Amino acid sequence: EEHLIAKNTCATAFEGGADTTFSTIQAFFLAMSLNPSIQKKAQAELDAVIGPHRLPNFRDRASLPYVEAVFKETLRWHNAMPLGVHHCAGEDIEYHGYFIPRGTTFTANTEVYCRACLHDPEAYTEPDRFLPDRFIREGKLDPDVRDPRDFVFGYGRRICAGKPFAEIEMFLVVAMTLHVFDITPPLDESGNPILIEPKFTGSFLLYPADCRCTIKPRSAEAEALILEGVQSSNGPAA
Template identity: 50%
Template sequence: MSSVWLITLLLTVVFLIIKRSRRALRLPLPPGPRRLPILGNVLDVPTKDMPAAFRALNAKYGDVVYLDVLGQPMIVLGSHQVATDLLEKRSANYSDRSASPMVEIAGFSWALTLQGYGTRWRRHRRAMHQFFNANAVLEYAPSQRLETHRFVRQLLDKPEGFLHHIRHYFGSSIMRISYGIAVDEEPTDYIQIAEDTLAIFSSVFVPGKFLVETIPILRFVPAWMPGAQFKRNGREWTKIVYRLVELPWKRAMDAMKDGIGTVPPSMASGLMENIVSGGLSAEQQAEEEEVARNATAVAYSGGADTTLSTVQTFFLAMASYPDVQKKAQAELESVVGPGRLPEFSDQDALPYINAVVKELLRWRSVVPTGVPHRSMEDDEYRGYLIPKGSIVIANIWAYSRDPEVYPDPETFKPERWLKDGRLNPDVRDSETTAFGYGRRICPGRYFAKSSLFMVVSTILHTLSITAPVDENGRTIPLSGKMTQGLLSYPEPFECVIKPRSSAAEALIRATAVES
């Protein structure tokens, strides 16, 4: 049995190499490390600290680097300009995703981020856009404000649990909007379900981690065979992942059946009302309900976990850069004053707070190498061939550290975004990289940005965040290290959180009650 699989594997690799070689006769491939027979550049694909390793490859070979991973072409883009040229300006060719067998094996076929570019993806994207476009997000302002005030109250009551409170804040906020569910009133831990799912997502979908992504025929290997641990893990992953897709949706649908007039408005109820009133056949209704269920799960999982990383980074930055915190608080005192909390209507009058948010998005990348794109047809760029089916990687982490654009990039410096007391439009906006490129740009970016503004402004107006001290009263420096994976988070750290004044504490406790 094993010899048959080995022969099949070798024939597949040889076929792919011959296919690529014929294509390469027309145009040269981009530069890259020397390729070995059969293996290609499989040994050059980094297995740890991937963003820095890719940046080193680009520094050595140029802005467009070619890697051949057992016949699978991989293109590493070394600058924001190149990523814009291909993923934005030629998005019709670069909006696909690699058809990784791990999507099915790990149970993520519902995830918009991983779906191939086509009709199915457009239907899911349309459902997301309906509830998370710039105008739709304005309607969520009261809910975001309420959840933020509750979040800050939790920080007052138990500041040592700030990491848990951050998770609860985002899970609670997006659960209300996605499903109309108040998580504090539910026996099911929906927030933990989302966290478990995103942990699997981050671990599984690192480019090149599983050989089956390069040689798809390996997906047929029986789970009991040596080397098929990915199949055995997949069975357990799928059980966890589908709890996120099925459980909150069922809860929302049950609530609608019990009495639609009493169900809080949500993405789930809105989509289902449209389906029921759309005059569709039973088969069409079933198809549309699947799209609605999947899209709502995407909204919940993304909102519950990805922006969480940036808020963790906010606490890390404020504890590490006290002067930044003081400047932000001075602006809030001047504009908002001591008698109330920040509102969304204050945003235009708070340029330093806006600069802090932009710097948070730049300083620590949540998706350091992005979710890889895939070229749908052969393409020519700068005289080089980019073969059809290439995995295309945008190194967002490296772009955010370009010293020519962002001098002293490792320092948290909101001032880089300002000129004469206003946001400087000449500085490349961190949003242009942080949320991805082209037609694959994050559909929840407007919700994420408004959440960040409300959290940052409210916390800085009411609380003080400092680094811990040792027994001698000396500040303990925070490492600022990030976890590795497709999604990246600050490694666990401690900080000291206190109310800025008794008046600020009273203000939060008075407003953290739902009307």
């Protein structure tokens, strides 16, 4: 029975985080293709801290404040799950003068709440722009800036159970991708860049309406790291 519970828990964590993580990573690729100067700044930090001979790992996170800021800004800029999840009152509740009888279905108004918090012009200058520098002060993460992770993973006892897994996974995707790839706009048939307008679509989950881009290895050394990573993930040859 314990083994079955463990299996079901792992399956739930995977299923619950797969689409939301995918949506956020799509938004990251879109943001990088639209903001080459931000991409170059993050890559410069990775080059200085990591160097050309290995991929970044989770132990490097504290040494990569600008990459961390790019990750935070991705979460702030794009809310992957605006509708939240429905809950049911297990007993009669009184909340701020409102009586909620047992059995009532309710949900947090995540779209309005997150939009108000994460696109608040008093907390974030030019909130609709992708600006990771808003989280940086004197070369370090600014603890006084509102952290989007306080909102995007839910609230209270019902906060996303996969939050630690999702954070690690998304940070590593951001760091590894920027370390070895250049992300640029897609090209038309004549080889001219196509300007993608940042729009999002969906209902329960939101995705970029168009996140096409061009992805190329940054260098021969980066290409070697990519191949090494692929071979390592596939395991030793038979």
